[in-house]
Amino acid sequence: MTSPNGAEWTCLVEFLEARVAEQESAIREGTFATGTADLPNGHDKASLGQLMLDECAQQRAIISSWKEAADAEGISDLSDAEGTVAIARRSMLTILAGSHREHPDYDPAWSPDLPIDIPREPAKA
DSSP states (O other): OOOOOHHHHHHHHHHHHHHHHHHHHHHHHTOOOOSSSSOGGGOOHHHHHHHHHHHHHHHHHHHHHHHHHHHHTTOSSGGGOOSHHHHHHHHHHHHHHHTTTTSTTOOGGGOOOOOSOOOOOOOOO
């Protein structure tokens, strides 16, 4: 995968912020779809909505963490961030964006390189 340039990273952050805002709006308006008639673990629509809002807040925290770190390190072109932590933070953004691949504003350059073979824990005896 080629590394997106700085403008693409800025667009990625803006894209994610917009998707989270859309999700929050749909949850608050009650227009989100659960995809199933049976709600998980005995949740009603209100409690499921709260869980979904909590997830949106967590996504906002990941995005905010990236922006704060870039600002603290004087990084204006996010693609220039170096080091393990920067790469991990950048990966979190691309993973978050990956759940929106079908959105018309999604840029395939953001596609995360996810492992396809994940080792399983050994079975407990």
